[in-house]
Amino acid sequence: MNDPTQAPTVTDAALAASGRAVIAVEAEALAALQARIGADFAAACRLMLGCRGRVVCTGMGKSGHIAKKIAATLASTGTPAFFMHPGEASHGDLGMVTDADLVLALSNSGESDEILAIVPALKRQGNLMIAMTGRPASSLGRLAEVHLDASVPAEACPLGLAPTSSTTAALVLGDALAVALLEARGFTAEDFARSHPAGSLGRKLLLHIRDIMHTGDAVPVVPADASTTAALLEMTRKRLGMTAVVDADGVLQGVFTDGDLRRALDDEQTDLHATPVSKLMGRTPKTIGADALAVEAAHLMEEFKISSLVVVDAQRKVVGALNIHDLLRARVV
Incomplete structure (x- = not known):
C-alpha cells in the first residue's frame, strides 16, 4: 500500500x-x-x-x-x-x-x-x-x-x-x-405533493388557509360603531396588526390596520376616543376564503404590500384571520 x-x-x-x-x-x-x-x-x-x-x-x-x-x-x-x-x-x-x-x-x-x-x-x-x-x-x-x-x-x-x-x-x-x-x-404536481407533505412543494399545494388561520376568540373583530381606541385595544390583544370591522350580522365592513392608526395619529384633528373606527378603516380590504391555498395568501400579501388578511365565507362573514408570520411559521414563504 x-x-x-x-x-x-x-x-x-x-x-x-x-x-x-x-x-x-x-x-x-x-x-x-x-x-x-x-x-x-x-x-x-x-x-x-x-x-x-x-x-x-x-x-x-x-x-x-x-x-x-x-x-x-x-x-x-x-x-x-x-x-x-x-x-x-x-x-x-x-x-x-x-x-x-x-x-x-x-x-x-x-x-x-x-x-x-x-x-x-x-x-x-x-x-x-x-x-x-x-x-x-x-x-x-x-x-x-x-x-x-x-x-x-x-x-x-x-x-x-x-x-x-x-x-x-x-x-x-x-x-x-x-x-x-x-x-x-x-x-400531476398535486399528486407529487401528496407524497411530499413535508417538502416545500407539498406545503404550497396542500396547505390551506383553514389549516393556519386564527379562529374564534383569536380573531380581532370590532363592531362598526366601536371607537378607534376600542379597535386599537383589540389589535393589541390579538397581535395581528389589524382588526376586522363588522356589522351586527358579522359581515365584514372594513379593516383597521396599523397603517390606518399611524395616519390617524398624524392628523391632529382626529380624536381616537370619539372617532368611530368606521371613519378611519379601509373599506375595500383584501380578503381570502378558508378553502384557498395558503400560498395564495402569500401572493396577495406580496402583490398588495400588506401583511395580514381577513378570512371570510361566501356571505362575507368573518371566519378567521392570518398574517405574514403565520405563513412564515408554516414555511409557505
Missing part, C-alpha cells in the same frame, strides 16, 4: 483534466444508452403500468445503492416501490414480496449470486421480473421477462474496476422509467 505521507504532487490542472475525462467517459456511456431505448424499454414500462402490486427493486453492492434510489424515485412519482436487499431476502425478507409485485433486479454482471439465489422462489410465486444488467446474455438477463441493457463502453475508473459509468447508466435508466411512467399515468 502506498504511504499516504508520500502522496505524489498533482497540479490543479491535472486534477481538473481528470474530472473532465470522467465526465466525458460517462457522457459517452449515456449517449450509447440513449440509442438503446426502444422496444425493451417500452415493454418494461408496460409491465410496471400493469403491476397490481409494487415494484420491488433489488441489487447488491453499488447496484443496490442505485436500486434504492430508483425505488425512491418510483415511489414519489406514482409507482409504488420499495427496495429489498437480496442477501436479506434469502433469510426472510422475501416475505415482503407478494404475488402481485413486480421485481426490478439490478446487476452489472448479471451474475450476482445473491439475486440469482432468490429468482427460483420469485418465479414459483409468479412474480414477473425486469433485469437491468450490462450483459444481455447473462444468467439474470436470460431469466427475466424483460431485459434492459445498461452496458457501457468503459468505466470512468482508469483501473476499470470501480463501478462508475455503469452505475450512472443504471441510475439514468431508472430515472427514464420513472418519468415515462409518470407521464403515462398523468401524474
Whole structure:
C-alpha cells in the first residue's frame, strides 16, 4: 500500500483534466444508452403500468445503492416501490414480496449470486421480473421477462474496476422509467405533493388557509360603531396588526390596520376616543376564503404590500384571520 505521507504532487490542472475525462467517459456511456431505448424499454414500462402490486427493486453492492434510489424515485412519482436487499431476502425478507409485485433486479454482471439465489422462489410465486444488467446474455438477463441493457463502453475508473459509468447508466435508466411512467399515468404536481407533505412543494399545494388561520376568540373583530381606541385595544390583544370591522350580522365592513392608526395619529384633528373606527378603516380590504391555498395568501400579501388578511365565507362573514408570520411559521414563504 502506498504511504499516504508520500502522496505524489498533482497540479490543479491535472486534477481538473481528470474530472473532465470522467465526465466525458460517462457522457459517452449515456449517449450509447440513449440509442438503446426502444422496444425493451417500452415493454418494461408496460409491465410496471400493469403491476397490481409494487415494484420491488433489488441489487447488491453499488447496484443496490442505485436500486434504492430508483425505488425512491418510483415511489414519489406514482409507482409504488420499495427496495429489498437480496442477501436479506434469502433469510426472510422475501416475505415482503407478494404475488402481485413486480421485481426490478439490478446487476452489472448479471451474475450476482445473491439475486440469482432468490429468482427460483420469485418465479414459483409468479412474480414477473425486469433485469437491468450490462450483459444481455447473462444468467439474470436470460431469466427475466424483460431485459434492459445498461452496458457501457468503459468505466470512468482508469483501473476499470470501480463501478462508475455503469452505475450512472443504471441510475439514468431508472430515472427514464420513472418519468415515462409518470407521464403515462398523468401524474400531476398535486399528486407529487401528496407524497411530499413535508417538502416545500407539498406545503404550497396542500396547505390551506383553514389549516393556519386564527379562529374564534383569536380573531380581532370590532363592531362598526366601536371607537378607534376600542379597535386599537383589540389589535393589541390579538397581535395581528389589524382588526376586522363588522356589522351586527358579522359581515365584514372594513379593516383597521396599523397603517390606518399611524395616519390617524398624524392628523391632529382626529380624536381616537370619539372617532368611530368606521371613519378611519379601509373599506375595500383584501380578503381570502378558508378553502384557498395558503400560498395564495402569500401572493396577495406580496402583490398588495400588506401583511395580514381577513378570512371570510361566501356571505362575507368573518371566519378567521392570518398574517405574514403565520405563513412564515408554516414555511409557505
